Amino acid sequence: MSQPYMIQDDILLPGFTGPVRRPGEAGYDEGRRSLNPAVDSRPAVVAEAYGVADVRAALLAARRHGVPFSVQATGHGTHAACDGGVLLKTAPMASVLVDPARRIAKVGPGARWGEVIAAAAPFGLAPLSGSAPGVGVTGYTLGGGLGWLARTYGFAADSVVRAEVMLADGRHVTADAGNHPELFWALRGGGGGFGVVTSLEFRLYPLSRVYSGFAYFPIEAAAETLGAYRSWIDDAPDELSTAVVLKRMPDDAPEAVRGRHVTMVKVVYAGAEAQARRLLAPLWQAAGPALLDELRPNTYGGTSMGGTPNRHMDMFDTVPDELVGTLVRASQRAQTVEIRHWGGAMGRPGADAGPVSHRGTKVSVIVDTPVPGLAEELRPHANGGTFLNFLSDPSRTAAAYAAADYRRLRDVKRDHDPDGFFQVGHIVR
Numbered sequence: 001m002s003q004p005y006m007i008q009d010d011i012l013l014p015g016f017t018g019p020v021r022r023p024g025e026a027g028y029d030e031g032r033r034s035l036n037p038a039v040d041s042r043p044a045v046v047a048e049a050y051g052v053a054d055v056r057a058a059l060l061a062a063r064r065h066g067v068p069f070s071v072q073a074t075g076h077g078t079h080a081a082c083d084g085g086v087l088l089k090t091a092p093m094a095s096v097l098v099d100p101a102r103r104i105a106k107v108g109p110g111a112r113w114g115e116v117i118a119a120a121a122p123f124g125l126a127p128l129s130g131s132a133p134g135v136g137v138t139g140y141t142l143g144g145g146l147g148w149l150a151r152t153y154g155f156a157a158d159s160v161v162r163a164e165v166m167l168a169d170g171r172h173v174t175a176d177a178g179n180h181p182e183l184f185w186a187l188r189g190g191g192g193g194f195g196v197v198t199s200l201e202f203r204l205y206p207l208s209r210v211y212s213g214f215a216y217f218p219i220e221a222a223a224e225t226l227g228a229y230r231s232w233i234d235d236a237p238d239e240l241s242t243a244v245v246l247k248r249m250p251d252d253a254p255e256a257v258r259g260r261h262v263t264m265v266k267v268v269y270a271g272a273e274a275q276a277r278r279l280l281a282p283l284w285q286a287a288g289p290a291l292l293d294e295l296r297p298n299t300y301g302g303t304s305m306g307g308t309p310n311r312h313m314d315m316f317d318t319v320p321d322e323l324v325g326t327l328v329r330a331s332q333r334a335q336t337v338e339i340r341h342w343g344g345a346m347g348r349p350g351a352d353a354g355p356v357s358h359r360g361t362k363v364s365v366i367v368d369t370p371v372p373g374l375a376e377e378l379r380p381h382a383n384g385g386t387f388l389n390f391l392s393d394p395s396r397t398a399a400a401y402a403a404a405d406y407r408r409l410r411d412v413k414r415d416h417d418p419d420g421f422f423q424v425g426h427i428v429r
Helices: 028-032 052-065 113-123 137-142 181-187 219-235 273-287 321-331 374-381 394-400 403-416
Strands: 045-048 069-072 086-089 096-099 104-107 160-166 172-175 196-203 209-218 240-248 261-269 296-299 312-316 336-341 363-367
Touching: 028 045, 028 086, 052 069, 052 086, 052 160, 052 196, 096 113, 104 113, 113 137, 137 196, 160 181, 172 181, 181 403, 209 219, 209 273, 219 240, 219 261, 219 273, 219 321, 219 336, 240 273, 240 321, 261 273, 312 374, 321 336, 321 374
Parallel strands: 045 086, 069 086
Antiparallel strands: 096 104, 104 196, 160 172, 160 196, 209 261, 209 296, 240 261, 240 336, 312 363, 336 363
């Protein structure tokens, strides 16, 4: 629950052109809502920005009144309350422009991945988008961006080429390799605590179709499947992204798996069906005959892999027998346990890459249900890191970075936000 707060009822936003909603007014409760059920933010105002001038007006108003300031597009990445402050909504700033010749997209801070996918598809291009089309582009990318093309092309943050940013003092700057290079480095995985990004430019990739979907096997095959998976992934090509999910299926699932506890395999392959089937054959052999196989050729835009709600996450550089046993046991008490393969292009950053860390991770594990004692069982095998997009606890932000990168991020924070104006959410202190 949120801590007690005081709301100033005299917060004014001179020059702000968008709607400004206060407690008790229509749209206030909808506007303040986070997709994280643990966050019940109670801002003094919810301000919907229509442009850069609105962003500056809201920011300067928060400074003038000495209240917290936070930015929210979709609410996917909102993990801290902005009680008594100015909550800036960027959803109306959802422009998407695609330059097919340069293979570049330029988006506003309110754009969602579905809009970028739709704009890029006619040119045979694809962005490094998230698992669901409704996820906001900017917050996802600033946090690193681990999508289903990441093994093939890298993290979304690695493909950023330029950002326009409103700094804490109201200056509007362009950050790229030649302008504000330290800020540019920090934005590519360092989160949103360095300024308000008002536009983002990133590379697109020549891809229109994939082979993707889910296959379901009996839960009794979980240990054998994970045992095979940990060595099978060592030879998986970059074009193949997979996860093994131990899951209790809902009552509205397809009849073959309805209400069952299953071992599910998620697959996205940037290539042809026949080759995908050859690559997957050893895993299918370990898992046993499928209860249901939904893998199909798809357009990239038609591929929605869904996500696992995150109540616990760890990252692992190796997958020993003890870890396999722990995860299988945990699946008896959790709704969903997802084991996802990393590696590929994620582990081969360019010389100018941003601070996305723990690139040597072999697999990540996300559990959607609190399981007593699980964290203690996993800790001896984990590498101690986390990933900003998957982290709901702002007190652990530093764990998302290598120590040297975090020190450098602190220097960038000091230089661009010396009085710590941006302090809500995943913030480098």
